[in-house]
Structures are given as C-alpha cells and as structure tokens.
Amino acid sequence: MQFELTDEQKLIQQTARDFAHGVVRPRAKELDQTGAFPSDIVKDLARLGFMGIMVSPEYGGSGLDTIAYVLAMEEIASACASTGVIMSVNNSLVCDPLSQFGSEEQKKEFLMPLAKGEKLGCFALSEPNAGSDAARQQTTAVQDGDSFVINGTKNFITNGKEADIAIVFAMTDKTKGHRGISAFIIPRDTKGFSVSRLEHKLGIRASSTAQFVLEDVRVHRKNMLAGIGDGFKVAMFTLDGGRIGIASQALGIASAALEESVEFAKQREAFGQLIHNFEAIQWMVADMATRLDAARFLTLRAAYLKDRKARFSKEAAMAKLYAAESAMWITTKAIQIHGGYGYTTDYPVERHFRDAKITEIYEGTSEIQRLVIATNIFKE
Ligand SMILES: Cc1cc2nc3c(=O)[nH]c(=O)nc-3n(C[C@H](O)[C@H](O)[C@H](O)COP(=O)(O)OP(=O)(O)OC[C@H]3O[C@@H](n4cnc5c(N)ncnc54)[C@H](O)[C@@H]3O)c2cc1C
Numbered sequence: 001m002q003f004e005l006t007d008e009q010k011l012i013q014q015t016a017r018d019f020a021h022g023v024v025r026p027r028a029k030e031l032d033q034t035g036a037f038p039s040d041i042v043k044d045l046a047r048l049g050f051m052g053i054m055v056s057p058e059y060g061g062s063g064l065d066t067i068a069y070v071l072a073m074e075e076i077a078s079a080c081a082s083t084g085v086i087m088s089v090n091n092s093l094v095c096d097p098l099s100q101f102g103s104e105e106q107k108k109e110f111l112m113p114l115a116k117g118e119k120l121g122c123f124a125l126s127e128p129n130a131g132s133d134a135a136r137q138q139t140t141a142v143q144d145g146d147s148f149v150i151n152g153t154k155n156f157i158t159n160g161k162e163a164d165i166a167i168v169f170a171m172t173d174k175t176k177g178h179r180g181i182s183a184f185i186i187p188r189d190t191k192g193f194s195v196s197r198l199e200h201k202l203g204i205r206a207s208s209t210a211q212f213v214l215e216d217v218r219v220h221r222k223n224m225l226a227g228i229g230d231g232f233k234v235a236m237f238t239l240d241g242g243r244i245g246i247a248s249q250a251l252g253i254a255s256a257a258l259e260e261s262v263e264f265a266k267q268r269e270a271f272g273q274l275i276h277n278f279e280a281i282q283w284m285v286a287d288m289a290t291r292l293d294a295a296r297f298l299t300l301r302a303a304y305l306k307d308r309k310a311r312f313s314k315e316a317a318m319a320k321l322y323a324a325e326s327a328m329w330i331t332t333k334a335i336q337i338h339g340g341y342g343y344t345t346d347y348p349v350e351r352h353f354r355d356a357k358i359t360e361i362y363e364g365t366s367e368i369q370r371l372v373i374a375t376n377i378f379k380e
Pocket residue numbers: 089122123124125126128130131132133155156157158159201209358361362363364365366367368371
C-alpha cells in the first residue's frame with residue numbers, strides 16, 4: 001500500500017481545499033441558518049469536475065480514482081457538510097451505480113448529464129417501514145406491456161427536492177424477498193412522482209431530505225438498472241461505495257472541528273496563560289488528531305481496495321463506522337475546548353457537532369456497519 005499521494009491526487013486535494021476555503025466556508029453558517037440549497041456552489045463543483053469524479057471522461061466525468069474522491073470530499077465537507085453530502089450522493093449513490101450497471105443507452109442519457117453536473121441525482125431506497133431492513137420494500141413495480149407501473153412512498157431522500165433523476169428501488173416480485181427487488185432510473189418530472197414532505201433537521205440543513213410519493217408512475221422497461229430482481233445487489237454495491245463518501249464527509253467535519261479547536265486554544269487565556277499550555281487541552285487535541293488520522297487511513301484503505309477492484313465491503317463499513325463515531329467524539333471535544341463559546345452559534349463547532357451526528361445514521365447506521373463487519377469476519 002502506497003502512503004504517498006500521486007501528483008494528480010495532490011492537485012485535486014489542493015483544488016478542493018482552495019475552493020472550500022475561498023468559496024464554501026464563508027457561506028456555511030448562512031446555509032446552515034437558512035437551509036437554502038447552495039445551487040451556485042453546486043454549479044461550481046460541476047465546473048471543477050467534482051460531481052462525477054470517478055466517472056469515465058467518455059461519459060462526462062473526471063476519470064479520477066476513489067482516493068481523489070475521498071480527498072476532495074474531505075475538503076468540501078470540512079467547509080460545509082451539507083455541500084459535502086450533496087456531492088457525495090451524486091457521485092457515490094447515483095453516478096457510481098449508473099457507471100457500474102447502466103446500459104450504454106442509460107449512460108448516455110442519464111450518467112452523462114449527472115457526471116457533468118448539468119443534472120442532479122438522488123437515490124431512493126429507504127421507506128417509512130424499510131430503513132435498516134432495506135429488503136422489506138413495500139413500493140411495488142408491476143409490469144404492464146413494455147412498462148412498469150410503480151406505487152409507493154420513499155423516505156428521507158437526500159437531494160430529493162432538487163434532483164432531476166432518481167434511482168428508485170421497488171418490488172417486482174414479492175414472493176422472492178430481496179431477490180424480487182429491481183432498480184429503476186426515473187426522471188423526477190415523470191407523471192405521478194411528487195415530493196410529499198420535507199424534513200426539518202438537526203444538521204446538514206442546506207441539504208434537502210424529502211419524502212416521495214409515487215402514484216402510478218409509469219416507467220419504460222429500458223429504464224430498469226441492471227436486470228429484473230437485481231435491485232438489492234445494485235443497492236448493496238452502491239452503499240459500499242457510498243460509505244466511503246460518508247466516511248470522507250465525517251473526516252471533513254472532524255478535521256474542521258480539530259483545526260478550529262487548535263486555533264481557539266492558541267488564543268484563549270485562563271489563569272493567566274493560553275489554554276493550550278494546559279495538559280488537559282493538549283491531551284484532548286492529541287486524541288482528536290490520532291482518531292482523525294486513524295479514520296483517514298481506514299477510509300483511504302477502503303478507497304484503495306475499491307480502485308483495485310478488490311473486495312472492500314468490510315473495509316468500507318469499518319471506515320464509515322470509525323470515521324462517523326470519531327467525528328461525533330471529536331466535535332464533542334471541540335465544544336469542550338471552546339468552553340461556553342463552543343455552545344453558541346458564534347463559533348462553528350456547534351454546527352460541526354450537529355452535522356456529525358447524521359454520519360452515524362445514513363447509508364447504514366453504526367449498528368448496521370458492525371453487522372456488516374461481523375458478518376464478513378465470520379464468513380472469511
Ligand atoms: C438526513 C437523512 C438523509 C438520508 N438520505 C437517504 C437517501 O438519500 N436515500 C435513502 O434511501 N435513505 C436515506 N436516508 C435514510 C437512512 O439511510 C435511514 O434513516 C437509516 O438507514 C436507518 O433507517 P431507519 O431510519 O428506518 O431506522 P431503523 O432501521 O428503524 O433503525 C432504528 C434503530 O434500530 C437499529 N437497528 C435496526 N436494525 C438493527 C439490527 N439488525 N441490529 C441492530 N440494530 C438495528 C438502528 O441501528 C437504529 O439504531 C436518510 C436519512 C436521513 C436522516
């Protein structure tokens with residue numbers, strides 16, 4: 001395993017850092033407070049090639065590897081976790097399965113505008129009664145000639161309000177359990193497809209979280225992604241990659257919290273000296289930095305394995321689990337180091353703390369990551 005980044009990876013990291021510091025970070029507080037979708041920033045991300053980082057240039061992407069994606073994601077999420085997840089969903093949950101499973105026609109029609117950032121995508125697996133237990137899909141897709149007619153409700157869909165294209169999972173054959181699930185690519189302006197609810201959230205407030213209702217949504221069978229009954233396989237492959245994206249988002253949140261804590265500790269005085277002179281503060285910072293680096297190595301290892309087309313399911317779950325729990329721990333300590341100021345909206349650490357929590361929940365809760373890791377260990 002290489003510990004040195006390539007020149008190209010370093011360039012992507014620097015480009016993302018410059019953009020994050022110069023454009024995204026100054027807007028993060030306002031975006032958190034208003035909950036407004038950062039459409040201008042998303043356009044800039046598209047211009048930088050960050051909406052389809054791992055997609056082949058043949059289909060409008062940047063043709064870079066997963067390590068470059070992790071580096072860019074960490075930088076963007078360190079400035080604004082909402083912007084980070086908007087980018088992560090488009091890259092990992094939409095472009096990645098289209099690249100992997102899409103037909104040539106689907107890649108030209110859907111992947112290309114998504115990878116170029118001309119269109120935005122979302123991934124609709126969760127339902128009111130099918131979250132961790134995603135195989136319990138109640139949305140149905142019934143074949144009618146050359147089309148499928150889809151009915152159901154999808155819950156908590158990131159980018160749901162703004163997305164142009166959704167990957168939607170539905171039961172084509174209930175008798176087959178998870179082998180009866182199929183995936184469909186559905187333009188959001190299809191008749192019968194509507195947003196029924198928008199969530200008000202603890203964090204990542206500038207990223208929309210929508211509930212969809214699908215009422216007799218008619219989709220041509222050419223819009224099925226992979227084969228009939230392959231939907232669960234598509235979802236699980238996609239989420240393995242998505243977990244690398246969410247681990248990177250957690251790294252970004254945690255690195256921002258650490259950086260701000262160090263700066264604060266160098267300026268705040270108590271008992272006649274700067275607080276960074278206190279061992280108690282130094283030890284917190286040492287532990288924060290150590291956990292952050294450990295999470296970063298786990299995430300880069302998962303990305304490295306994915307790039308080599310090796311099995312990476314367990315490693316992606318480990319990265320997401322550890323990075324998410326570390327982000328929660330590190331942001332808690334960041335507030336502690338800031339004292340009372342950390343509890344106010346005058347300092348960004350309270351936002352990082354609120355944003356960190358979701359990384360322990362979406363794309364599989366921490367309990368589900370432990371289940372994936374343990375299942376893989378006992379099967380080895
Ligand atoms: C802001 C946000 C954005 C989201 N974005 C998307 C999206 O874009 N697309 C999408 O499809 N979904 C999305 N989700 C849904 C998300 O993936 C689910 O919320 C998550 O998988 C958990 O499902 P649930 O909420 O139904 O909780 P449940 O599955 O009901 O879990 C409740 C609790 O039980 C625990 N639990 C469940 N099963 C087990 C088990 N077998 N062993 C141990 N513990 C268990 C869970 O860990 C959790 O603690 C999003 C959610 C949120 C909040």
